[in-house]
Amino acid sequence: MPAKASRAAFGEALLDLGARDERIVTLDADLSKSTMTVNFAKKYPQRAFNLGIAESNMIGVGAGMALTGRIPFACSFACFIVGRFETIRISVAYTNANLKIVGTHSGIAIGEDGYSQMGIEDIACIRSLPNIGIIQPADELETKQVIAYAVEHQGPLYLRLTRQNLEPVCPPDYRFQYGRWLALRPGHDVTLIGTGGPLFNCLEAAKQLEADGISAEVINAACIKPLDEEMLVQSAGRTGHVVTVEDHTVAGGLGGAVAEFLGDVLPTPMKRLGVHGFGESGDAKGLYAKHGLDPAGITASVKKFLNR
Amino acid sequence: MGEVRLESIARECRVQILRMLAHAGSGHPGGSLSVIDILTTLYFGRLKFDPKRPDWPERDRVVLSKGHAVPALYAVLARAGYFPEKQLITLRKLGSPLQGHPDRTALPGMEAATGSLGQGLSISLGLALGLKLANVKSRVYCILGDGEIQEGQVWEAAMSAPKLGQPQHALDNLAVILDYNQIQLDNFVKKVLDIEPVIAKWQSFGWPVIEIDGHDIAQITKALDQAEATTGGPTFIVAHTVKGKGVSFMENDPEWHGKAPKPAEAIKAIREVLGVTESAWEDYLKTDSATRAIVDELSALEKK
Numbered sequence: 001m002p003a004k005a006s007r008a009a010f011g012e013a014l015l016d017l018g019a020r021d022e023r024i025v026t027l028d029a030d031l032s033k034s035t036m037t038v039n040f041a042k043k044y045p046q047r048a049f050n051l052g053i054a055e056s057n058m059i060g061v062g063a064g065m066a067l068t069g070r071i072p073f074a075c076s077f078a079c080f081i082v083g084r085f086e087t088i089r090i091s092v093a094y095t096n097a098n099l100k101i102v103g104t105h106s107g108i109a110i111g112e113d114g115y116s117q118m119g120i121e122d123i124a125c126i127r128s129l130p131n132i133g134i135i136q137p138a139d140e141l142e143t144k145q146v147i148a149y150a151v152e153h154q155g156p157l158y159l160r161l162t163r164q165n166l167e168p169v170c171p172p173d174y175r176f177q178y179g180r181w182l183a184l185r186p187g188h189d190v191t192l193i194g195t196g197g198p199l200f201n202c203l204e205a206a207k208q209l210e211a212d213g214i215s216a217e218v219i220n221a222a223c224i225k226p227l228d229e230e231m232l233v234q235s236a237g238r239t240g241h242v243v244t245v246e247d248h249t250v251a252g253g254l255g256g257a258v259a260e261f262l263g264d265v266l267p268t269p270m271k272r273l274g275v276h277g278f279g280e281s282g283d284a285k286g287l288y289a290k291h292g293l294d295p296a297g298i299t300a301s302v303k304k305f306l307n308r
Numbered sequence: 309m310g311e312v313r314l315e316s317i318a319r320e321c322r323v324q325i326l327r328m329l330a331h332a333g334s335g336h337p338g339g340s341l342s343v344i345d346i347l348t349t350l351y352f353g354r355l356k357f358d359p360k361r362p363d364w365p366e367r368d369r370v371v372l373s374k375g376h377a378v379p380a381l382y383a384v385l386a387r388a389g390y391f392p393e394k395q396l397i398t399l400r401k402l403g404s405p406l407q408g409h410p411d412r413t414a415l416p417g418m419e420a421a422t423g424s425l426g427q428g429l430s431i432s433l434g435l436a437l438g439l440k441l442a443n444v445k446s447r448v449y450c451i452l453g454d455g456e457i458q459e460g461q462v463w464e465a466a467m468s469a470p471k472l473g474q475p476q477h478a479l480d481n482l483a484v485i486l487d488y489n490q491i492q493l494d495n496f497v498k499k500v501l502d503i504e505p506v507i508a509k510w511q512s513f514g515w516p517v518i519e520i521d522g523h524d525i526a527q528i529t530k531a532l533d534q535a536e537a538t539t540g541g542p543t544f545i546v547a548h549t550v551k552g553k554g555v556s557f558m559e560n561d562p563e564w565h566g567k568a569p570k571p572a573e574a575i576k577a578i579r580e581v582l583g584v585t586e587s588a589w590e591d592y593l594k595t596d597s598a599t600r601a602i603v604d605e606l607s608a609l610e611k612k
Contacts, residue, residue: 025441046441046476046477047441049437049472049473051464051468051472052464052467052468054464054467054468056426056427056430056460056461056464057430057433057461057464057465057468059430060427060429060430060431060433060434060461060465061430061431061433061434061437061465061468061472062434063420063430063431063434064420064430064431064432064433064434064435064436064437064438065434065435065437065438065441066434066438067419067420067431067434067435067438068365068434068435068438068439068441068442068444069365069438069442070438070441070442072434086424086427087427087430087461089424090421090422090423090424090427091420091421091427091430091431094411094412094413094421095412095413095420095421095431096412096413
């Protein structure tokens with residue numbers, strides 16, 4: 001499979017699922033060409049609703065539709081989604097509406113558009129809400145499975161997708177399971193937990209680390225809420241060192257979730273890699289290098305963390 | 309004849325609102341008393357529902373977007389048979405499904421979590437659109453507060469609703485009622501942030517607007533008839549109301565937006581709601597055992 005953006009895989013999956021399930025509808029806020037629901041809207045114009053540049057209303061309308069048995073996907077950039085936190089808090093999470101919220105253009109990897117368009121606090125905010133699960137697929141195969149799963153899942157979900165292309169990382173026989181992670185590469189010195197965009201870089205870093213005599217287990221944490229607590233405890237217990245890698249602020253994201261959980265049940269030395277401060281304009285590669293999320297940055301951080 | 313029956317139910321509901329708020333020791337009497345005639349007319353003169361099947365897909369839906377007035381909705385739901393009236397005095401108590409503001413997941417019959425103002429209209433749009441797509445003939449009623457429409461999300465929804473689902477799924481199954489009691493928490497709406505000209509605003513957003521006295525059951529009924537007869541889009545009803553309606557010392561006083569009556573105050577308020585003079589009160593209570601029980605219960609609370 002060639003590299004593909006998870007938003008593109010999402011758009012393709014919706015087209016396919018929409019043919020089989022009439023309950024599926026899409027809601028957009030003037031970004032359907034970017035969230036990739038545009039083809040669904042062309043094929044099923046009566047099931048696609050553009051609410052204009054009014055994300056709060058879009059999320060509320062989606063919650064209401066969900067309460068009548070529709071399965072709405074409410075889509076916008078991750079930053080604009082989380083900006084409507086209060087509506088997500090009451091109309092979606094507290095209401096327990098079966099709404100699928102899709103945040104595309106997550107992370108600093110969107111590059112040139114700069115900070116105001118970068119969703120880098122979305123996991124931290126939405127993770128604080130009961131009822132709502134958070135999934136971030138890492139490649140095309142996984143995205144398509146996650147979207148199919150989201151249709152079946154009863155309850156609200158937040159799906160975090162990328163603008164940029166993602167290299168394949170999951171094996172061809174992979175089957176996504178809610179609340180379960182996948183070890184992509186075995187290792188015994190350090191647990192390297194990645195999610196979404198930078199996961200491929202974790203695998204590249206693991207190769208370099210191996211060449212340098214460090215054995216890293218690489219885990220795909222597609223499900224950020226709930227965590228795969230079983231795999232986390234097993235791996236952290238085995239390696240004694242945990243490094244998390246995400247294109248999200250280091251405050252409260254996957255790293256925060258892992259630290260909170262391990263702090264309670266198995267305190268383990270940890271290093272959280274992610275975005276520090278605000279993002280900024282630039283090319284995605286340069287931004288990942290600046291924040292230490294490229295293979296070289298991850299390799300260096302792991303070595304420093306292990307004192308090797 | 310129907311109006312007399314509804315007026316009588318509304319009186320009973322007012323009594324229950326005062327009773328439960330006194331027991332809770334906190335809550336919002338003013339806006340509950342201003343909206344109760346509207347809710348009574350909806351539930352006992354209009355709505356299709358079955359308290360034994362609160363999730364019946366073909367039921368009509370009411371979204372009380374001004375969620376702080378939920379004591380009024382609880383009084384109506386109990387009267388309609390969703391739960392026993394004795395449960396009303398668990399309002400705001402630990403473990404009660406009667407939360408201080410609506411919790412959809414806690415109590416059958418609640419359609420949405422509201423109380424964070426400005427969100428109920430969007431949910432109502434979604435309900436109305438979802439019902440249209442599913443080809444269900446039910447109607448959706450959304451009740452907004454006047455202070456509430458200062459929230460920006462209301463205007464996102466207001467701009468959207470007349471256009472949403474057009475042309476096949478136009479939201480003519482939706483009626484929105486503004487409980488225009490002219491008072492919000494801090495002060496009179498005019499003094500905090502005037503919403504006038506409110507009719508012109510909604511009309512300019514594409515809504516047909518009906519203006520009524522929100523305590524006149526005949527006018528409420530007629531407006532709901534008109535809304536139901538309207539095709540091609542939703543209807544907006546401006547209901548002029550009196551905050552604290554029915555209780556002399558609460559009417560038109562911002563102080564009673566969010567302050568519960570003490571038990572003795574509640575007893576006095578109940579007497580006024582029932583239209584009984586102070587001198588005739590003891591004799592009246594001998595003839596009305598239900599009210600007698602409520603008054604005794606409140607008197608006992610006073611002594612605690």
